[in-house]
Amino acid sequence: MHQFDLNNRTAIITGGAQGFGLDIAKRFLNSGVKTIIWDIDEKELKKATQELNNPNLSYNVVDVSNYKNVKETVDETTKSTNIDILINNAGITGSTSTLWDYDVEEWNKIIQINLMGTFNCCKCVVPNMIKNNYGRIINVASVAGKDGNAKASAYSSAKAGAIGLTKSLGKELADKNIAVNAVTPAGAKTRILDQMSKEHVARMLSKVPRGRFLEIEEFTSLICWLASEENSFSTAAVFDISGGRSTY
Template sequence: MSFADRFAGKRAVVTGGASGIGFGVASRLIAEGASVALWDRDQAALDRAVAELGSRRSAFQVDITSWDAVAAAAKSTVENLGGIDVLVASAGITGPNTTLWEYPVEAWHQVIDVNLNGLFHCNRAVVPHMLEGGYGRIVNLASVAGKEGNPNASAYSTSKAAVIGLTKSLGKELAKKNITVNAVTPAAVKTAIFDQMTQEHIDFMLSKIPMGRFGKVEEITSLICWLASEECSFTTGSVFDASGGRATY
């Protein structure tokens, strides 16, 4: 279900917006009236997304691990859209599935760099524009792994736990500024990110979900879009479960 004009006049940035949950969010924001800037490092995926989304969308190839690239993308987005009212920070990678003591050092740094440092860059870049406009909604994508810690996914679990901490801190910093900052912690959702995981790890994640199934993109999108809307006006620094009953705190 979509809500006509819920985001009319709003300008949104969606990172990782060319595929998966990010693309689902971007599609719904546009359907509900927003103008959306997709930030993604995959140019081919961006081209496909732009072709599918029609009007009121722009696209920027951005490596979020680079502060300079993110700052430049924010500047170009503001020039293109006139401001930034919403950020949905969805970009992320899983990293390899192995024990911590066998975890490749380079892979560890890459996961932390994308999932934590990249998200920090994006939050840091948009907040000044939201402060200038006197309004903002930030939704950071964490994971149930950040609450519970998945075995053989130490870097991913650590990065998502850190996203929860960042969200709580920033939410309190902006609590009196009409800018809310919240996080969503999905269980596994079957998207292209599964291609980065072993089948054993996928089976493990499914076994932990009381509902006995993976989440659907549209289920996560519904929650994200409420948090990104004007209706979410008295909730900030909070973490919202979307895990089929796996985590309920």
């Protein structure tokens, strides 16, 4: 496996118990990163930590949509370490429905986790990065945030919001050695696909010129470069990994 120069960095990966987040954790550990995975699912966190069995890996049970929970965890963590890398990856698609049929609470929950979760984590971690004049933040958005998917108005809006947040925050921090970027993946086979109807997933796949799902490892490669010191110029940007679906 290709290694990135991430040695002795400390990273928080939200939604790190499975899927994209867990794969990023594996690559980070392989590259010498002190890796802290956050997730709302304690059972999966314990399982992942036991399986990886690496002294550089630890976890926190955190609901990213809960500002107090995020703040307290960051305050506790920064007592003993700086946070060099933040991967805002926790997310849900929620159920799929036309906007006018959407359950209001469900719509709000999707926004709270995907968009407010990203805001909460950035708000709490950035002061530590400013203090150290070093940071790499990657916000996991989605091609849905660029194109807008039918029957996914909440998810598309939340991910578009995360893209806007990235562009603003990146500019606010551009005079420091802190990079803030977003990534926009197309569909990959993780547990998140189970939240949507089979027809919806088939429609997503039909739009991808590559004609296949994104492999999780392909996604992780992009994240690793963005999280490394080598990415010393790109910021406030959106990196597409949609297999040709998005043309901008």
